Amino acid sequence: MPPRATAARERPTPRTPPSSPTRPASAANCTNRRTDLVTDRTRTVNRLRAQLTSIFPGLERALDLANTGPLTLLTGYQTPAALRRIGAKRLETWLRNRKVTRADRLAETAVQAAERQRTSLPGEKLTAQLVRTLAKEVMVLNQQITEVDKLIEARFRDHHTFEVITSMPGLGVILGAEFLAATGGDMAVFGTPDRLAGFGGVAPVPRDSGKISGSLRRPQRYNRRLQRVFYTSALFSIRYCEDSRRFYDRKRAEGKRHTQAVLALARRRVNVLWALLRDGRFYQPEPPIASAA
Numbered sequence: 001m002p003p004r005a006t007a008a009r010e011r012p013t014p015r016t017p018p019s020s021p022t023r024p025a026s027a028a029n030c031t032n033r034r035t036d037l038v039t040d041r042t043r044t045v046n047r048l049r050a051q052l053t054s055i056f057p058g059l060e061r062a063l064d065l066a067n068t069g070p071l072t073l074l075t076g077y078q079t080p081a082a083l084r085r086i087g088a089k090r091l092e093t094w095l096r097n098r099k100v101t102r103a104d105r106l107a108e109t110a111v112q113a114a115e116r117q118r119t120s121l122p123g124e125k126l127t128a129q130l131v132r133t134l135a136k137e138v139m140v141l142n143q144q145i146t147e148v149d150k151l152i153e154a155r156f157r158d159h160h161t162f163e164v165i166t167s168m169p170g171l172g173v174i175l176g177a178e179f180l181a182a183t184g185g186d187m188a189v190f191g192t193p194d195r196l197a198g199f200g201g202v203a204p205v206p207r208d209s210g211k212i213s214g215s216l217r218r219p220q221r222y223n224r225r226l227q228r229v230f231y232t233s234a235l236f237s238i239r240y241c242e243d244s245r246r247f248y249d250r251k252r253a254e255g256k257r258h259t260q261a262v263l264a265l266a267r268r269r270v271n272v273l274w275a276l277l278r279d280g281r282f283y284q285p286e287p288p289i290a291s292a293a
Helices: 003-010 025-055 057-062 068-076 080-096 103-116 124-157 162-166 173-183 193-199 224-240 242-253 258-279
Strands: none
Touching: 025 057, 025 124, 025 173, 057 080, 057 103, 068 080, 068 103, 068 124, 080 103, 124 173, 162 173, 162 258, 173 224, 193 258, 224 242, 224 258, 242 258
16 A cells, blocks of 8 residues: 555544434534524514614613514504504503513503604604514514424433533533534543533633743634533523632632633533533532543
8 A cells, every 4th residue: 555545544533523323413403403593583683673773762672572572562563653542551452362471561661652752754654564574573483493492402301411411500401402412422522621621612722932931812713602502501600500609709809801700610610511421420519520631
């Protein structure tokens, strides 16, 4: 065999998380589908806000378009004149018939916003139709996300690492499923928590140059979705886990900015999660922490 061919065969290949059987393609497909739907929803909500602001800025400021009730309202009423005509009492009944919670408060808020705007803006009729269409689109996307979430949870619960992963504070069903889709849940693939942290973009790398040493920077190549899982779960854990809160407060007292303190916590939690999955244990207030190699 020619020497060049032999060298090609002996060259090591990168170790990447397997797609089967520990990382079923269906799990990754579900999480990818959810990411696409959430992106579409964010884009549609932004368009909805822009259109509503152009004809009824007071209502846009008063409504939380992340909730179903305000979206339902906008499928029926989009202009100040229409809200004034129906009035708070009739609007409350209309909302209750569509199973909107706290219909009385929403109706009162909307009518009060209509009372403060007595002028009709140019293009109001056509824009109102677009607001109605966009509100319906957001509601459809919300329903699709809910259905995908149920599918993700069902698939995730069938995996043998489900209870271990979700025992970590801040790692619920969705973030846990995204972690599993990105890594497969098999820590042997990474070998050390350092490699897992590097793959997830929460381990800084040296930026030494000439006589300068000890400088660190964020890695340029990493799994951004996994980094989001680590970072977001660390944020949640600060709220609900005393150990995480103490660690975060200590880093802040050392002078680190908020983002730096959260990333430091995320890096520490990678060690914990890696050790739990390696040993098949659940999280405890003082869990076994793998020493970084």
